[in-house]
Amino acid sequence: MPKNPPDRVKPLDETDLALVRLLEQDGRMSNAMLAREVGIAESTCLVRVRSLRERGVVRGIHADVDPVAVGRPVEAMIAVRFGGHRRSHFEQFTEEVPQLPGVLGAYHVSGAIDYYVHVATESADALRDFVLDHLTNRPGVLHAETSLIFESLRGRGTMTRPDDEGGPEEEREERA
Amino acid sequence: MPKNPPDRVKPLDETDLALVRLLEQDGRMSNAMLAREVGIAESTCLVRVRSLRERGVVRGIHADVDPVAVGRPVEAMIAVRFGGHRRSHFEQFTEEVPQLPGVLGAYHVSGAIDYYVHVATESADALRDFVLDHLTNRPGVLHAETSLIFESLRGRGTMTRPDDEGGPEEEREERA
């Protein structure tokens, strides 16, 4: 894991933010292209991008995969409630649940719900098994309420260009 | 947008699945390395990866950005309920909400809740404004319940290697 616990609070300059924004849009953009876009030398760009990754600003670069195409057509968001709220239970959950097959994300939240788990499974049966085997049947877990996902939409992410609106019907696809 | 509405149901062979898995782990892996890893020629690999993108199996490749580092330290999951359930309201929501700044994901779900919206904002104030301006104050929306996210965890995604367990304390970082 890249070090970032203490020094994530380092402010990024405009160039860094531009690089982050470009990589969030298209994580496969070449270093040369990134350098051109933000107006710095390629070698500098290389150093900066490496630094962004080492500092944990960019945590990783991942393909966004259509679950249907890879045999996991049943997607769900599962709201999990804990009883007792022992710290060790949360820690175990935090450590283990994201590693389970098909888990796309897990969110520890405030309020009546303690965790939301976003998962993609092979079938309705597999979903039920996932919930019973890995969530309900887990120390500290009181209840799990499953909502099937009809449609899953990616947002534009953390970065929005300051001048970024006005192209309503525009298509914005990365390196067609 | 790549064409995929009808032909997403094309079965992928083992090689395709291996490529998808590698790209899900490290979206910046070079074509040469992908080819080596899955044991095919580079040119073949190029064709296959392109095809995966065109068919929409790989929908995009994006940097996973730490919201804290880019000035959006307040992350939330917002459960939205609709009244009336008019189709046009859902369609408008589906089209517009993912475009709003800071939105990471939006999920149209079954059950008591209609949508979950995952968002990262600059501050608690900005979060309140987001909910009031863009969710509550929207045709068809009856209620929005906001849960602050204490911790956001990425899962391993849709692909898990068949032989993939046993490295408990192992570090798994892409291109250190």
Added chain:
DNA sequence: GTTGAAAAGCGGTGATT
């Protein structure tokens, strides 16, 4: 932190099996 230049490596095409 930044740079340009140079070496090494990679991406993408087309012809061939």
Added chain:
DNA sequence: AATCACCGCTTTTCAAC
């Protein structure tokens, strides 16, 4: 599908600023 030859571009290092 796979291979090979090929050329242009890209990545990465390095001395220097």
